[in-house]
Amino acid sequence: MRIGMDKCGGLLDGGEVPTFSSLPLYWRVCLINAAVFIVDTVVLVVSPATVSSEVSNSELGLLAVGLVLIMVLNALLLRSSLAPVDELIASMHRVNLERLGERSPETRDGSAQQLVRSFNAMVARLELEQARSNARALAAQEAERHRIAQELHDEIGQGLTVVLLGLKRVVDQAPEHLTQDLEELQETARASLEEVRQVARRLRPGVLEDLGLVSALTALAADFSTHTGSRVHRHIQTPLPQLTAEQELVLYRVAQEALTNTARHADATSVELALTGHDDAVELSVTDDGQGLRPDQEGAGIRGMKERALLVGGDLTIRPTPGTPGTEVKLRVPVKRLQADQHGQHD
DSSP: OOEEEOTTSOEEETOOOOOGGGSOHHHHHHHHHHHHHHHHHHHHHHSSOOOOSSOOHHHHHHHHHHHHHHHHHHHHHHHHHHHHHHHHHHHHHHOBTTBOOOOOOOOSOHHHHHHHHHHHHHHHHHHHHHHHHHHHHHHHHHHHHHHHHHHIIIIIIHHHHHHHHHHHHHHHHSOHHHHHHHHHHHHHHHHHHHHHHHHHHHHSOHHHHHHOHHHHHHHHHHHHHHHHOOEEEEEEEESOOOOOHHHHHHHHHHHHHHHHHIIIIIOOSEEEEEEEEOSSEEEEEEEEOSSOOOGGGOOHHHHHHHHHHHHTTOEEEEEEOTTSSSEEEEEEEEOOOOOSOOEEEEO
């Protein structure tokens, strides 16, 4: 009858005959210590060394040397046996909570194999729960953006429209000495209405829903150039691999946040917005020639970009622009293999 060892070190019928490396850690430590004691006992029996009733200095030295040898041998054997556990602990320290993709490598050592598998399973569960939490948080964020944009359009936008119409009637009927002041108020109200509409468009990218990612990015770049005066060079490749609505939204939001950061912090004169398709991914890059990103500028916007990238399994990198003090934001989103030839469009 064949026997095996269960997780607690017990014997199970029908298993393989366990090897030393497949034994549970408890039994391995016990066997190592037992082997050391047996070897020491055999050495004492067969060796000519003796210890008298009154221990001499030479005998005491011999005992000390024997004890040290026993301890060193035991330590070396235990160290090799516990090495897989140390490797697992090192893997635990390397785990990055922002990206839980790293797994501890499988080992042939049976004593640590169960620990490694349990650790990897735990990381996989954490990764799944993190993805679900990010998805729920970002879905709630998009829903809130949609609600705020709707209220801006329906409430504040319509209210300002009524104010503009009222001011137009008042201007037509007002005395000449009040006309200039009323026209200035009219222009202020018109500018406020336009700002409300722009905020609503940024909160809810209707062009993305209606016309797709390429048109949305084109409109985003044009809007950025209009309001900052910086030239945006677009390199958008078409056709692109098939993207889900969630992937398109993440690419759009990352581009939007990167351009917003450029406008706020970079003091750039030129920006390059590129969207390219590859066999296994779509890559977005936003590069500016500004003053660069300081470490203390990594705030909620950059954290939001990282969270969105994780949501679609993307890889986000933010680094200095090669050859300039500017900043490059690059997002690579994995997709299915391209089924059509690609042709580039450049402005």
